[in-house]
Amino acid sequence: MKTSWTNSWGPVSIETMATSRKSFLVFSDLDGTLLDYSTYSKEEAIPALKKLEERNIPLVIVSSKTRFEIEPLLDLPNMRRTFITENGSAIFFDEEMKINTDHRVIQCGSYNLIRLGMAYPDVLKALGKAQRETGIRVRGFSGMSPAEIANYTGLDLDSAERARHREFSEPFLFCGSSHELQTLISALGDHGLICTRGGRFWHALGRCDKGMAARVTREIFATSFPSTSWITVGLGDSPNDLSLLETVDIAIVVKRHDGSSMDYSRSENQRLIQAPGIGPAGWNAVMLDLLKTL
Numbered sequence: 001m002k003t004s005w006t007n008s009w010g011p012v013s014i015e016t017m018a019t020s021r022k023s024f025l026v027f028s029d030l031d032g033t034l035l036d037y038s039t040y041s042k043e044e045a046i047p048a049l050k051k052l053e054e055r056n057i058p059l060v061i062v063s064s065k066t067r068f069e070i071e072p073l074l075d076l077p078n079m080r081r082t083f084i085t086e087n088g089s090a091i092f093f094d095e096e097m098k099i100n101t102d103h104r105v106i107q108c109g110s111y112n113l114i115r116l117g118m119a120y121p122d123v124l125k126a127l128g129k130a131q132r133e134t135g136i137r138v139r140g141f142s143g144m145s146p147a148e149i150a151n152y153t154g155l156d157l158d159s160a161e162r163a164r165h166r167e168f169s170e171p172f173l174f175c176g177s178s179h180e181l182q183t184l185i186s187a188l189g190d191h192g193l194i195c196t197r198g199g200r201f202w203h204a205l206g207r208c209d210k211g212m213a214a215r216v217t218r219e220i221f222a223t224s225f226p227s228t229s230w231i232t233v234g235l236g237d238s239p240n241d242l243s244l245l246e247t248v249d250i251a252i253v254v255k256r257h258d259g260s261s262m263d264y265s266r267s268e269n270q271r272l273i274q275a276p277g278i279g280p281a282g283w284n285a286v287m288l289d290l291l292k293t294l
């Protein structure tokens, strides 16, 4: 293949420009999906991750985690360019990636950032108001020490500190009835917040979700790399991944640590794959199979 120059995702050829290359654009949840639920290791997915890397296929992490938790996990070049934090609240693009978008782009350290959610101080204010109005209390990360977060999550203390350093959303524990939860969610809605459920916690955040962030990211890839025809792939294991799965061309449901799978009905014109294994092992198997089809 005759290479003429290199763009952010790799070499661009004259043939590529002429023929429109097909590529997967992979969006993946972390906890319980790419990372093991208990150990937070992605070891079992390394063979598939290396294949994606060899083929220059972008992998966009889409997590409830913060930027500060995600950054240390981005140890492959194709993982570094773009990631989505705090359940779709923000999309971070490496500043060297030339993006073409009508969205407001904010310079943030070495990133260009598109914010879809609400700033953290405003999330806390709204959550506080909703609790006062309803008399329903939650235990949020802002009221927990790193040691408590480590205790609830199984994270080490450094990781718990990074989890506590939030920019757009508040994870919380809720022990009340489902009726109380609905009352709280309704009050949060009055203050511009939504609630979503991850593997361990509820999360309060601005009106955005993983699916919205994935759609914006896809649009940006389409306009920024117009010579590539992107086929979107989404992998997740929990209800906070549903909006992501609904928005992609190929939805992959990864088995949870207890062997169960989240219920998901495919949308029209969508391919649905049930991963044959738990967490990163399922991620690896399904991705290696999928790569054979492109």
Ligand SMILES: [Mg+2]
Pocket (backbone or CB within 6 Å): 029, 030, 031, 032, 033, 198, 199, 236, 237, 238
């Ligand atoms: Mg998960």
